[in-house]
Amino acid sequence: MATKMRKLPSAVLLFLLVADLGWAWALIPSSSPAGLSARRYDSIFSFGDSYADTGNNPVVFAANSVFNVVTRPPYGSTFFGRPTGRNSDGRLIIDFFAQRLGLPLVPPSLAHNGSFRRGANFAVGGATAIDAAFFHDGSDPGNKFPLNTSLGVQLQWFQALKPSLCRTTQECKAFFGRSLFFVGEFGVNDYHFSFPTKSLQEITAFVPDVIRAISMAIERLIKHGATSFVVPGTIPSGCTPQFSSYLAKDNPAEYNSTTGCREDYNKLGMHHNLLLQEALEKLRGRHPDAMIVYADLFGPIMDMVESPRKYGFEEDVLTSCCGGPGTLVCGDEGANVCEKPAARLFWDVVHLTEAAYRYIADGWLGSIDSPAAARESRYQLVR
16 A cells, blocks of 8 residues: 555656756766766755754754754764764765765754855754744644744845855856755655644645745745755655554554554655645746756655665664653663664654665665666656
């Protein structure tokens, strides 16, 4: 059943990135010895949530011990040897892209005192696509989350930084034209924050608003001179330990008997991804000179859930590496940590391990490096 869920309706026409080699080569240089005649990027600018945050979290949540757990071990232990503000044991997808492009790891805009000429990351853990006020209906005056770090706010941070990068319209057009822009992942927090208070029907009704916010952000960035975009879809939320835990299965019928994933939450993610792809196709029609690439997160994660051994993961793939027992979360004193994070898909209750992020990044990048292999892959970039 999960396999069927990954397939988009036949009415939607998808074009594989690898089928258009001109676009593929323009996006990412090949790592093959022969090399490709590729467009070179001088910088990366990123907007998103905890799946892309490279260190803004500790600044935003400095006074809140519940959310600043990423500042404590064992976060960052696999690659960096210390917590860096990333919601993982190591690198994220954007880190692997930066390394492949030969660029520095993208610095967090709120926690970096140096130059941003090689790029900046505005992503913040817990960020939503829709402005935070939408989620505060007054029913719980004490609830301040999500914080005001939405996509619109991140765009304001970008605009405030812009004068230090370029001054004239022509200069900015040239500078940002040589930059790669990541817009997302967005949507996960919009939905996760709503699950406790809204019905799935109510949440589904505002998915178009989430997509509209992402589209409008891309439009604004194009006006600033950006021409190259990677826009990730959302994850299969129903497979995260946060929602797939057997302890939470009050209604077993809601869960896939094979994968253990909650199916209604996954269908919501599929709906989001379908609408996002349709919106990006419209943007391409309005901006034929811009490269706007959709990047699939849902497919590769589902593939790892269904075939964990193929990736060297343990069979109990929906169990997080770090966290527990009881209410202890990763980063809490006394929390459990697995011996081999590389053998796990999930690092904590909602975020992936470095190993999983590497597989996803390699899958996206491999679509460019090995077109023949990509045609056979069950997950890849689509445009």
